[in-house]
Amino acid sequence: MTYRYKIATVFLLGFFIDCINIFMSAIALPEIAFSFSASQSQVAWVANAYILGLVLVMPMSLWLASQLGNQKLLCYSMLLFSLAVWLSGVSNSIYQLIFWRFIQGMAGGLLIPVGQALVFALFPNNERQRISTLIMSVALIAPAFSPAIGGVIVDTLSWHWIFYANLPLSLLTALLAWVWIKRDERKAREKPDLIGLLMISISLLCLLLTFSFYNDYHNLLLAITSFVFSALVFIIYLQYAKKCREPILNFQLLKNKNLCNAFIVYYAVPGVFTGVNLLNIFNLQTNLGYNAAQTGLFMVLYALGAVISMVIGGRWYLRAGKKRLFIIGVTLHSLGIFILYWVSSSSQLNLLILAYLLMGMGGGLSANTAQISSLIDFKGKDLLQGSVLWNINRQVAFSVGTVVLISIFSLTTFSSDLICYQYTFLIASVLGLFSLISVVKEK
Known part of the structure; x- marks a missing residue:
C-alpha cells in the first residue's frame, strides 16, 4: 500500500467512527430515554453535545497538528x-452521558479536518473526485x-454496549496512525483565535438551547x-x-458558489x-411495533439506494453537471420523506421500503455531489x-436538522x-426543496 x-x-477509519x-x-436513543426517563429533546443532546465538542476543537486542530505533528495528533x-x-458506556445519568459525548466530540474533531486536509493534499485536482467518492462511500456504509x-x-445486550x-x-485507528504516518517536524503557525472560537461556540450553544428551552x-x-x-x-x-x-472560521470562503451551495x-x-x-x-418503535434491530x-x-445513486452520480458528475445532480438528488430525497407521511401501520412495509430507498438515492446523490464540489476550487x-469549515458545517447540519x-x-x-409524526414528515419533505432555490440560480 x-x-x-x-x-x-x-x-477513512476515523471518519467511519465519526459516522457510526x-x-x-x-x-x-429510545432505550436511553426510557433508562433515564428523558424526553426526545433531552436525549437529542447525546448527539448535540458530540457536535459541540467537534465545533469547539475543529478550528484548533490545524494549530495543534503544527505543535504536536500529524502523527501524534x-x-x-x-x-x-x-x-x-x-x-460514555458506564454513565449512570443522562448528564454524565452528555458530558462524555462532548469529550468524544472533541477527540473526533481533532482527527477529521487534519486527516481530510492531508488526504486532499495527496489527491489533488482530478484525483479529488476519486477520494471524495471513497469518503462518501464510508459515509453510506456507516449508516x-x-x-x-x-x-x-440494544436488543440482546444494552445501550451501554453501543x-x-x-x-x-x-x-486500531490510533495504532495505524502511530505506525503509518511519518513523523513531521513542528511548524510555525499562529495561535488560533480564541476570542473568535469563544464567540462561535457561544452562538451555536445558544442556538441549540433555543429549541431545548421551548421543547x-x-x-x-x-x-x-x-x-x-x-x-x-454570530453577527458580531x-x-x-x-x-x-x-x-478561527473563514466565512469569506462562502463567497465561492461551489462551497456555498454544498453548505445549503x-x-x-x-x-x-x-x-x-x-x-x-x-x-x-413506539407506534408501529418494530424492535431496535428491525428499525x-x-x-x-x-x-442501498445511496450506493446506486453514488455510482451513477460519480460517473455522470462531469457529464451531467452538479446542478442537475443536485436537483435530482434533493427531489428524490424529499419524495422519500413525503412517502413516510402515508405510513400509518406496520403492515405498510412496502411504503417504508420505498421511502428509505428513495431517501437513500436522493441523499447519496446530493451528499456525494456536495462533497466533490465543496472544496474543488481551493488549494493551500x-x-x-x-x-475545517466544511467539516464543522457537516456536523452542525446534523444537529440543527435534529x-x-x-x-x-x-x-x-x-x-x-x-399523526404528529406524519405531519412532521410532510413539513420536512417541503423544507428540503427550498435548497433548490439557490441551486437553480447558479449558472
Missing part, C-alpha cells in the same frame, strides 16, 4: 476518543450497517431571547472576523434526514481553512403521536 493510501485509510457515532447511537485523538467512549448492528446490540463497540476501531421548558420568551442572542453573537463574530488576520444542500438533505431518521426511530435494518435500504491555506424537526414535532397538536 502506498503512503497516500495509508493516510487515506487512517482518515451519529447513526448507531441514534438507534439506542491523530494517534492521541483516537486514544482520548477511546477513553471517552468507555466512560447502512451500524444501525442494524446497533439494534441487535459505545463499547467503538473501542476496537478507535484503538423541554415550554418557555417561549426564553427561547426567543436565546435565539436572538445567538444571532447577535462576522464583523470581528473581517478585521482579524487569522479568523447539506442542511436540506443529510441535515433534514438526520432529524427525520431520529423521529422515525421513535415512531417505528436498524431500514438504514440498509437507505444505503484556503484548502485547510475550507476543510433540533428543528423535534421542535416541529413538538408544535404539532393532533390527537395522536402517530
Whole structure:
C-alpha cells in the first residue's frame, strides 16, 4: 500500500467512527430515554453535545497538528476518543452521558479536518473526485450497517454496549496512525483565535438551547431571547472576523458558489434526514411495533439506494453537471420523506421500503455531489481553512436538522403521536426543496 493510501485509510477509519457515532447511537436513543426517563429533546443532546465538542476543537486542530505533528495528533485523538467512549458506556445519568459525548466530540474533531486536509493534499485536482467518492462511500456504509448492528446490540445486550463497540476501531485507528504516518517536524503557525472560537461556540450553544428551552421548558420568551442572542453573537463574530488576520472560521470562503451551495444542500438533505431518521426511530418503535434491530435494518435500504445513486452520480458528475445532480438528488430525497407521511401501520412495509430507498438515492446523490464540489476550487491555506469549515458545517447540519424537526414535532397538536409524526414528515419533505432555490440560480 502506498503512503497516500495509508493516510487515506487512517482518515477513512476515523471518519467511519465519526459516522457510526451519529447513526448507531441514534438507534439506542429510545432505550436511553426510557433508562433515564428523558424526553426526545433531552436525549437529542447525546448527539448535540458530540457536535459541540467537534465545533469547539475543529478550528484548533490545524494549530495543534503544527505543535504536536500529524502523527501524534491523530494517534492521541483516537486514544482520548477511546477513553471517552468507555466512560460514555458506564454513565449512570443522562448528564454524565452528555458530558462524555462532548469529550468524544472533541477527540473526533481533532482527527477529521487534519486527516481530510492531508488526504486532499495527496489527491489533488482530478484525483479529488476519486477520494471524495471513497469518503462518501464510508459515509453510506456507516449508516447502512451500524444501525442494524446497533439494534441487535440494544436488543440482546444494552445501550451501554453501543459505545463499547467503538473501542476496537478507535484503538486500531490510533495504532495505524502511530505506525503509518511519518513523523513531521513542528511548524510555525499562529495561535488560533480564541476570542473568535469563544464567540462561535457561544452562538451555536445558544442556538441549540433555543429549541431545548421551548421543547423541554415550554418557555417561549426564553427561547426567543436565546435565539436572538445567538444571532447577535454570530453577527458580531462576522464583523470581528473581517478585521482579524487569522479568523478561527473563514466565512469569506462562502463567497465561492461551489462551497456555498454544498453548505445549503447539506442542511436540506443529510441535515433534514438526520432529524427525520431520529423521529422515525421513535415512531417505528413506539407506534408501529418494530424492535431496535428491525428499525436498524431500514438504514440498509437507505444505503442501498445511496450506493446506486453514488455510482451513477460519480460517473455522470462531469457529464451531467452538479446542478442537475443536485436537483435530482434533493427531489428524490424529499419524495422519500413525503412517502413516510402515508405510513400509518406496520403492515405498510412496502411504503417504508420505498421511502428509505428513495431517501437513500436522493441523499447519496446530493451528499456525494456536495462533497466533490465543496472544496474543488481551493488549494493551500484556503484548502485547510475550507476543510475545517466544511467539516464543522457537516456536523452542525446534523444537529440543527435534529433540533428543528423535534421542535416541529413538538408544535404539532393532533390527537395522536402517530399523526404528529406524519405531519412532521410532510413539513420536512417541503423544507428540503427550498435548497433548490439557490441551486437553480447558479449558472
